[in-house]
Amino acid sequence: MSCEDELTVRVDNVSFSYGTKRNPCGRTLKDITISARKGQLIGIVGPNGCGKTTFMRCINKVLKPQEGAIYIDGKDLDRLRMMEVAKLCANIPADVPDDFHLSVEEFVSLGRYPYVTGIWWEGEKDVRLVREAMEAYHVTHLKDRKLAELSSGEKARVLLAKGAVQQPKILLADEPSAHLDLKFKLQVMQALKDLSRQGVTVITASHDINLIAKYADMVIIISDGGIISYGPPAEVITEEIIRAVYGVEVMLFKEKGEIFVIPLRPVDTGKGADADQRPCEKGIVAD
Amino acid sequence: MDGTKHDRAKFKLALILGLGSVSLVVLFILSLTTGVMDISFGEAMTGVWNLIRNGGVHQNTQELVLWQLRIPRALGVIAVGVGLSVAGAVMQALIRNPLVDPYITGVSSGAALGVTLAVLGGVTFVGMTAYMAPLMAFIGAITAFLLTMLLAEAAGGRSISYVLGGVIVGIALQSGTTLLMYYNTDRLHGVLFWLFGSFAYLDWDSVLLIVIGVAVLSAIMLIYAKELNVILLGDEQAKQLGMDVKRFKTFMFVLVSALTAVCVAFTGVIGFVGLIVPHLVRMVVGGDHRLLLPASMMLGANVLLVADIVCKTAVAPSELPIGAIISIIGAPFFGYLMVRMGKEYVM
Numbered sequence A: 001m002s003c004e005d006e007l008t009v010r011v012d013n014v015s016f017s018y019g020t021k022r023n024p025c026g027r028t029l030k031d032i033t034i035s036a037r038k039g040q041l042i043g044i045v046g047p048n049g050c051g052k053t054t055f056m057r058c059i060n061k062v063l064k065p066q067e068g069a070i071y072i073d074g075k076d077l078d079r080l081r082m083m084e085v086a087k088l089c090a091n092i093p094a095d096v097p098d099d100f101h102l103s104v105e106e107f108v109s110l111g112r113y114p115y116v117t118g119i120w121w122e123g124e125k126d127v128r129l130v131r132e133a134m135e136a137y138h139v140t141h142l143k144d145r146k147l148a149e150l151s152s153g154e155k156a157r158v159l160l161a162k163g164a165v166q167q168p169k170i171l172l173a174d175e176p177s178a179h180l181d182l183k184f185k186l187q188v189m190q191a192l193k194d195l196s197r198q199g200v201t202v203i204t205a206s207h208d209i210n211l212i213a214k215y216a217d218m219v220i221i222i223s224d225g226g227i228i229s230y231g232p233p234a235e236v237i238t239e240e241i242i243r244a245v246y247g248v249e250v251m252l253f254k255e256k257g258e259i260f261v262i263p264l265r266p267v268d269t270g271k272g273a274d275a276d277q278r279p280c281e282k283g284i285v286a287d
Numbered sequence B: 001m002d003g004t005k006h007d008r009a010k011f012k013l014a015l016i017l018g019l020g021s022v023s024l025v026v027l028f029i030l031s032l033t034t035g036v037m038d039i040s041f042g043e044a045m046t047g048v049w050n051l052i053r054n055g056g057v058h059q060n061t062q063e064l065v066l067w068q069l070r071i072p073r074a075l076g077v078i079a080v081g082v083g084l085s086v087a088g089a090v091m092q093a094l095i096r097n098p099l100v101d102p103y104i105t106g107v108s109s110g111a112a113l114g115v116t117l118a119v120l121g122g123v124t125f126v127g128m129t130a131y132m133a134p135l136m137a138f139i140g141a142i143t144a145f146l147l148t149m150l151l152a153e154a155a156g157g158r159s160i161s162y163v164l165g166g167v168i169v170g171i172a173l174q175s176g177t178t179l180l181m182y183y184n185t186d187r188l189h190g191v192l193f194w195l196f197g198s199f200a201y202l203d204w205d206s207v208l209l210i211v212i213g214v215a216v217l218s219a220i221m222l223i224y225a226k227e228l229n230v231i232l233l234g235d236e237q238a239k240q241l242g243m244d245v246k247r248f249k250t251f252m253f254v255l256v257s258a259l260t261a262v263c264v265a266f267t268g269v270i271g272f273v274g275l276i277v278p279h280l281v282r283m284v285v286g287g288d289h290r291l292l293l294p295a296s297m298m299l300g301a302n303v304l305l306v307a308d309i310v311c312k313t314a315v316a317p318s319e320l321p322i323g324a325i326i327s328i329i330g331a332p333f334f335g336y337l338m339v340r341m342g343k344e345y346v347m
Helices: A002-006 A052-059 A082-088 A104-115 A124-136 A152-165 A182-197 A209-215 A239-246 B005-033 B041-053 B061-095 B107-119 B129-154 B159-182 B189-196 B204-223 B225-231 B235-240 B245-267 B273-285 B289-313 B322-342
Strands: A007-017 A028-037 A041-045 A067-072 A089-092 A170-174 A201-205 A218-223 A226-231 A248-255 A258-266
Touching (some): A028 A201, A041 A182, A089 B235, A104 A152, A152 A182, A218 A239, B005 B061, B061 B225, B107 B245, B129 B245, B189 B322, B204 B245, B273 B322
Antiparallel strands (some): A248 A258
């Protein structure tokens, strides 16, 4: 099967539960099966607490699913050491640590950690890659600035540079554009798209369906821990699915191959669209 | 010409270590001149030189005083300054909270209670009488740290949780010390210096233990400077970059507790050094632990040596307790940090 080698991520019947003695009602991923090809930009959408973040945490082995298996680049995640996972899979955190006077350059260099062989300093190759990544994401002029002094847009670019410097096969970005204004949202998504065109499989979760529809090659719709739909944006983003998943009435129109979703009103059902569906999640994992 | 980051970093490091060493040597000699007996700067220098040449054999009273009292004391001060600063910097990274140090997290109080138990409470293990104080300090330090961590984690693990947890544990353990003192008023002098922190009672045996302990433990922490940088990203990110976070943190917590214990076992509780020094250093060299740790060592040694000289000279011929002096400087500084950074931190 020739197309098998092109698969970077294969998720087989994965189920996950946060359930512990302390939090017996933790939310669950239910029997997720999915695969992604090299160089695809995959968007995950779904309501709060549906399992988007949990799913991504399983892929970089921060969480270990109770059932099922995940293969990255043909390798069983379960058998890889974290150091090896780190070379395959990078993730873009929601924010930078800004209490410690780390400079932009120092922060981006941390992405090279899995590769550094010396005890103290990074090698020449690491230094070069860091320099190139800072150039690619236009943060070279900021390299000596402290992270705390950066604007949101600059932080987003710095985070991307750190992700790129890790040279991953898969890049996970959880809400990479959450606090950004329109222009930066587009820039970040475009940067992720560019990365995917360079052969990195990018998996990103977002609440902005329009952004996902615009940039993603494939869209996963998750609701209540299970996959509702998986396919190209034009196929899976429909008024019916959004109503079912989000409980919101939307108007959807297409122009020049692009999909635009305009939310109209919450659907009046007993479900209660504004209820927080994840009362148990708080305090389980320290971010 | 813009050098690479490493060249600049190495240059900065060399500069800090160079200047720091020079001032440290000067302060060292200066500290040898202070005390009841008059010894001039020149005499102190020749005295040290003679002692080094003769392998510690003193030829006159001046050299005797230097060898028996002032040199071990100065060395002890330097080692404790290094140790507390490194312990503070590492603790701040591990807890990801720049507002903690061995004092705030209650570790020092735990060590103090341990020592008080050994000295006043008569707690002892067979055949361990000589090293009972440092051993009990270590046990106390680890216990206090564990309690603080447990409390803080249970309360949600936010920045403020660690500070509050440390305050609670610290107060509880201090009351233990107080009670022990209350019921042993006749033997108080043996442990009173503990409450104030003092270098006045250092002898060569304890100094050697402090110096070796601090040197070994700080060296291990220096080796892990890179990992300490990664840990700043948070547990999940660090894990995701390939680190075995749990093991590393446990390992480091034990080292930090041991380091704190070694520092306070003989000299008593000296607060705020571990908080102030890494803070000041971060403002100058930034947060990279490969610069932060060595620079903190240098500054910590210098700061504590200055403080000790002040303690010895301010009200000569009597002496001020260094712990109190440091706290007088430290408390307003901590207040300043709280006001300035409280707005930035999620408290």
